[in-house]
Amino acid sequence: MRTWYFSEMAYHPAWEKGLERGSLRVNFPSENLDPREAGLLLNRYLDEFALCDEVGLDIMVNEHHSTATCMTVSVPMALSIIARETKKARLLSLGNPIANRPDPVRVAEEMAWLDCLSGGRIEIGLVKGAPYEIAPANSNPGRLMRRYWEAHDLVIKALSTSTGPFSWEGEFYQYRAVNIWPRPIQQPTPPIWMTGMSVDTGIAAAERGHVVGTLLSGGLAKPMYEAYRKRARELGWEAGPDRMAYAALIGVGNTREEGMRRAHQIADYVRTSAVVAEPFTNPPGYNSIGANVAMLRAGPRAHRMITDRNGVMIDHRTATVEQFMDTETVFAGTPDDVFNQLKAFNARMGGVGHLLFFGQGGHLSHQDAKENISLFGREVAPRLLELAVPEQAAAE
């Protein structure tokens, strides 16, 4: 299991005001942000990313828009800096919200440029994006996935073509001369990742051999991984753990109490992340018809809950670290605790090759974040690298 450190570069000083208003996203005015403080925080977060290289961790960056939960507005901008400040770490963009970006060729250009800049260290996530990203991008939620797949195919074609220009006359995108300079070092393309929470995503990723990632719920991850492995087998190949990724919040400390305290602070990310005004949570078309029928049937007062390993419903907005540990949203404690929890998780999931280590969240201080990263990098990550494929996955 490789470890990729990741932080949303939050603007947590505004969280309390956002919570009072019932929305930290889209319609939370930016007068609640002090730009100078934002600059200090961004520099601090970039220092934390740079530290990862020293302690042997890989790095993942994502982006969100119009929100106090994440100030990374552009993955390529952040990765440009990180690429220059690191030497060894692989750099994962997870990802490019391609259904919300009007110009997929520009996405391919940016990723190829980063691959050159970093000496071939880039991995490329092509993601659907969260529902509340639709409004800031003003992208059409109708036929979203059709647009996603066309953008996906175009990005890959643009990255892997060195004998261009080629033309593209699709339903959503039209170009007359695609010919990206520079082209990527990694041929035909850097590794491609997808994200999702459903069996369908597992199948779609398997059909293309992409890495598939999900986050914060082991209960949702397992059927997706199983669908991936099954589909790969049907297509005549064995999908190893290196095709599966999982994002979790992790607090590690010299004592169990310290690890739990860090995890508690990082978990504020989950407690705030879903706080967004109602109309932006489910733009029509974002979710399947079946999911929308279920939501209409459940009525307006139902809200999102997740189920823990014992089938108990947990409310994301108020859960404790212990409850989050039962849903595999959080791993926490000493390095030994966290290693053992992840080892057991890896076995339950049938082998997960990539851990997306959410190691900073909001109120966790710079000092704590650095210690969390260092301790994980030195004491946990090397042992995870040696985790074998669990027997049941090999036998499945």
Add this chain to the structure above:
Amino acid sequence: MGRQLTVSGVSLEIEEKGQGRPILFLHPGEGLQANRPWMDALARSHRVIAPAHPGFGGSALPDWIGTVDDLAYLYLDLAQQLKLDGAVLAGNCFGGWIAAEMAVRNTSGFAGLLLAAPLGIKAGGVLDRDITDMHAIGRAEFMRLAWADPSKGEIDYTKLPDTELAGIARGREALCVFGWKPYMHNPRLKRWLHRIDIPTHLIWGEQDGIVSTAYGEAWKAEIPGATMETVPRAGHYPHWEQPDGFAARVKAFTDRI
């Protein structure tokens, strides 16, 4: 459930009721809702023909249909297929937009155009929101703006069968496909409204919080000879909220054309 009719390769669910001068009625973004009393009220003196738009209710949304232009041509084909003659072309909200797009193209078969709180044109400046962003407000706020009396409009979705809920969910997505960007309008339509060459009447609910009567005046100014009247105690869906008053106004219009 209405009957299915295939038009230009698209299977449409069509409700039809009544005798008399035909009205091709194009429903609002909230759907056809044929079980509300509006249809019976109109059918007392007209033959009402009301298709569910592609994607809504029992109508298919093939991949190749994706713009209001497509809907305009599709319904012009429907009018031709039904051999409509001297009919009234009517539409409310999103359906009013489609009706106007049809009327700037071809009015043969129609004797009059009736637009009830249509969406579809850009009237104000870049910072003016002519049409309330219905997708940026909660459901309760939407109901408060769209209805003079929101309690009349409430639907208990938890009591509807899954097939009907699926039709609603598909319709909500279809509305986005057609009208997300530019939001519920065609920036070029206003410049072509002068082509409408049949008597045109605008009807507006006095409590419409989705599009104002001032927006209605902008429509009226662009369509040669258009008339306009307002309906008290009605919001954005005057045919649902004041079915008898709406039907009486439609009859007065059709009597004079």
